[in-house]
Amino acid sequence: MVSATTHYWADRRHTLAALADRVGNGEFYRFGAPRTGRDDNPHLGTGAYALDQSWHWLWLAVAALFTAVL
Structure with a gap:
């Protein structure tokens, strides 16, 4: 369930991009994107x-x- 939930969250793209911006990795996230x-x-x-x-x-x-563990 943990894996499925986090995959769903991250694969929305805008959520992972927002997290990258928030933690200071926004520039790296956009690296290699079409110009x-x-x-x-x-x-x-x-x-x-x-x-x-x-x-x-x-x-x-x-x-x-x-x-x-469980």
Whole structure:
């Protein structure tokens, strides 16, 4: 349930972007996004992708720990 809830929350995109802005990682979150006025992506990966995956791995670890303890 923990994993499902946190995945749902983070995959709304605007929620994770707001969290990144709040903790001072907004610039990293926007790293690699298409440039304004252009239909491109100058990087292979993006900061949004990296933070999204880190968020999921963190909460999968919390869920696994929670499952192991209970």
